[in-house]
Each structure stands twice: as C-alpha cells, then as structure tokens.
Amino acid sequence: MDIDIIPIPDAELKPLFDNPEELGFGRVFTDRMFTMEYTPARGWHAATIRKYEPLCLDPATLVFHYGQEIFEGMKAFASPGGQAVFFRPEDNVRRFNHSARRMCMPELDEQLMLDGLFRLVSIEGRWIPQKRGSALYIRPTMIAAEVGLGVRPATNYLYFVILSPVGPYFKEGFRPVRLCACDKYVRAVEGGVGEAKTGGNYAASLLAKQDAKEKGYNEVLWLDARERRYVEEVGAMNIFFVIDGVVCTPELSGAILQGITRKSVLQLAEHLGYPVAERRIAIDELVAGIMSGRVSEAFGAGTAASIAPVGEIGYKEKDYTINMTEAGPISRRLYEALQAIQFGEAPDPFGWTHKIDLH
Ligand code: PLP
Ligand code: COI
Numbered sequence: 169m170d171i172d173i174i175p176i177p178d179a180e181l182k183p184l185f186d187n188p189e190e191l192g193f194g195r196v197f198t199d200r201m202f203t204m205e206y207t208p209a210r211g212w213h214a215a216t217i218r219k220y221e222p223l224c225l226d227p228a229t230l231v232f233h234y235g236q237e238i239f240e241g242m243k244a245f246a247s248p249g250g251q252a253v254f255f256r257p258e259d260n261v262r263r264f265n266h267s268a269r270r271m272c273m274p275e276l277d278e279q280l281m282l283d284g285l286f287r288l289v290s291i292e293g294r295w296i297p298q299k300r301g302s303a304l305y306i307r308p309t310m311i312a313a314e315v316g317l318g319v320r321p322a323t324n325y326l327y328f329v330i331l332s333p334v335g336p337y338f339k340e341g342f343r344p345v346r347l348c349a350c351d352k353y354v355r356a357v358e359g360g361v362g363e364a365k366t367g368g369n370y371a372a373s374l375l376a377k378q379d380a381k382e383k384g385y386n387e388v389l390w391l392d393a394r395e396r397r398y399v400e401e402v403g404a405m406n407i408f409f410v411i412d413g414v415v416c417t418p419e420l421s422g423a424i425l426q427g428i429t430r431k432s433v434l435q436l437a438e439h440l441g442y443p444v445a446e447r448r449i450a451i452d453e454l455v456a457g458i459m460s461g462r463v464s465e466a467f468g469a470g471t472a473a474s475i476a477p478v479g480e481i482g483y484k485e486k487d488y489t490i491n492m493t494e495a496g497p498i499s500r501r502l503y504e505a506l507q508a509i510q511f512g513e514a515p516d517p518f519g520w521t522h523k524i525d526l527h
Pocket of ligand 1 (some may be wrong): 243401402403404405406425426427428429430468470471472
C-alpha cells in the first residue's frame with residue numbers, strides 16, 4: 169500500500185529536545201504521525217504520514233464508551249553510525265495483532281505495519297535522542313472509530329502511530345525503585361484481557377498505583393487475582409528475581425503481558441551463563457527469601473523502563489529491602505548488555521535489532 173506523505177512547512181516544525189532529564193517520559197511529541205483507517209468495505213486504507221495534531225472524533229465514538237482500544241510500546245535507538253535501531257519490532261507487531269484478536273478488532277498486515285513504522289521513524293529521524301538512556305518511543309494505537317452507543321465490536325477503526333523522544337521512565341534512572349505488593353486490588357485474571365495491551369488494563373491499575381504512590385512507592389507489584397499469592401508483574405514491566413543465583417520470572421499465566429523485554433532478558437541471561445527459570449513465585453517465598461538473603465536481586469523489565477532495579481518491596485505494611493537497596497551485579501550486567509545491543513554498540517547475536525537509514 170502506498171503511504172501518502174503530506175508535507176509540513178519548515179516554519180511549523182517544533183524545536184528539538186535532547187536532554188533526557190528534560191524529556192521525561194511521553195511529554196514531548198514529534199512533528200508527524202501515521203494514520204490509517206479501516207472500514208469493512210475497504211479494509212485498511214488511507215495510510216498517511218501527516219502533521220501531529222489533535223484528532224476530531226464524535227463524542228459518541230465507541231472507543232470513548234467501551235474502551236475498544238489497543239496499543240504497543242516500542243523504541244528506536246540512535247546507533248553510532250547515525251542509523252535508527254529498532255528493537256524486535258516484529259514482536260511488537262505480532263503482539264499488536266494478538267491484542268487485536270482478543271479485542272475483536274481487525275488485524276493489520278504485519279509487513280504493512282512495519283513499513284509504516286520504519287517510514288515514519290525515518291522521516292522523523294532528527295527526533296531520535298542521541299544520549300545513552302534515551303530513545304524514540306513509538307506508540308502504535310488502534311481505536312474503535314464507529315459512532316454509536318450499543319455495546320458491540322465497532323465496524324470502523326482508526327490506527328495511528330505517534331512518536332515521543334523519551335528519557336528514563338522512572339526519575340530514579342538506574343537507581344532502585346520501590347514496589348508495593350497489592351493484595352487489595354487486582355489488575356487482571358486468567359480469561360480476562362491481561363495479556364492484551366489494551367487501555368482498560370491500565371485504567372484498572374490506577375487506583376492501586378495512586379495508593380502505592382501516596383505511601384511513597386513507585387509502582388504496584390501485582391499478585392494473581394485468584395489467591396492474591398503469586399507475583400505476576402508490575403504496572404508497566406515484567407518482574408524478575410535472582411533466587412539462589414537463578415534469574416527467575418513468573419511463568420506466563422494468561423493474565424500477564426507477554427513482555428518482549430522479559431523474553432529478551434531470559435535469552436540474554438542464559439547467553440551470559442546465568443541459570444534461568446519461569447515459574448510460579450509466591451509472595452511468601454519472596455518475603456522469606458529476601459529476609460534469608462536467598463533473593464539477592466530484583467528488577468523490572470519493559471520497553472519504557474528498560475531494566476529497572478528494585479530496592480524495596482512493601483507487603484502487608486512491612487518493607488523488605490533487597491541488596492541493601494543497591495542495583496545488583498546481575499541486573500547491572502543485563503542492563504548494560506541489553507543497552508549495548510539496543511544502541512548498536514555491541515554485536516547482536518540474537519538478530520533482535522533492525523537498523524534503518526534516516527531520511
Ligand atoms: N507489563 C506491562 C503491564 C506493560 O505495560 C509492559 C510494557 O509494555 C510490560 C509488561 C513489558 O513489556 P515489553 O517488554 O514488551 O515492553
Ligand atoms: C511500555 O513499556 O511500552 C509500556 O507499555 C509502558 C507504558 C504503559 C508506559
């Protein structure tokens with residue numbers, strides 16, 4: 169499919185930012201966005217790269233009422249050779265379609281979606297931040313665009329991609345964050361939509377996150393919905409623990425997002441010679457393990473957060489400190505190895521990266 173590229177006058181281009189502290193996460197957006205429409209008669213059509221601007225939608229558009237929406241989060245990094253390095257973009261595209269199926273939305277042709285992403289980032293190349301620790305965050309999104317109030321899958325959809333140059337997700341950067349294990353609220357349950365990247369999962373998490381923040385934690389550590397016993401994931405990351413020297417993460421349950429960073433960390437840890445395990449991890453096991461020293465490190469893993477060391481976990485009004493609230497050696501090694509691949513500074517033995525030239 170051809171992409172219609174609508175030029176923007178130079179005078180309307182925005183000034184650049186490149187200071188990761190100033191950028192924060194998701195506050196600055198580039199000059200252009202990609203949009204495409206779906207109708208049953210025409211399928212996906214009208215692929216366009218145009219000026220980033222507000223969308224004009226009828227107040228009765230179905231997405232506003234019933235949340236039929238999915239999104240992805242991926243990053244492009246600046247390589248030393250001046251190219252953009254995409255990290256496992258095919259996995260995001262595949263997961264987008266997985267989310268689409270769960271939410272009764274039309275899938276996208278994977279190659280078409282990738283081509284649109286590469287084209288947009290190539291044109292917006294000047295926005296890729298150069299500093300280590302920062303990247304261009306890419307947010308493909310699909311919303312139900314039909315107007316109506318009946319509860320049903322929409323007939324019409326809008327797909328758009330926006331880009332945001334970002335610094336660290338947590339203001340702590342690579343310094344350990346504090347998590348609060350939540351036994352009051354749940355994020356998702358097997359059979360629900362936890363495995364889909366859909367806005368409702370994040371809406372469901374807000375009250376627990378607000379409570380956790382009020383108590384001085386950065387994020388919620390979610391427990392399973394049935395027993396409130398097994399650790400699942402964090403608000404925007406999967407979770408890892410080093411237990412008796414083994415890099416462990418909760419096994420996928422259907423309620424957990426199948427993180428691409430999670431999968432990469434498992435492969436990378438194995439490649440670096442650490443034993444790995446995907447298994448159920450009970451919060452009681454963790455608490456006992458932290459107290460006995462068997463749990464030597466904890467870290468979150470996600471696109472936005474990269475690898476984020478965890479220094480403290482709160483559970484039932486008590487705080488448990490991990491590795492004296494320092495980032496542990498395995499977390500640090502994985503973080504550095506992952507970043508070196510993502511920034512195109514180290515060889516990529518896994519074939520994870522896809523480099524493109526900038527416009
Ligand atoms: N879990 C949740 C709830 C997330 O929002 C994310 C972020 O995408 C992740 C895990 C990590 O997934 P990924 O590594 O694919 O970004
Ligand atoms: C990501 O890592 O891309 C995420 O989805 C986190 C986001 C919800 C901020």
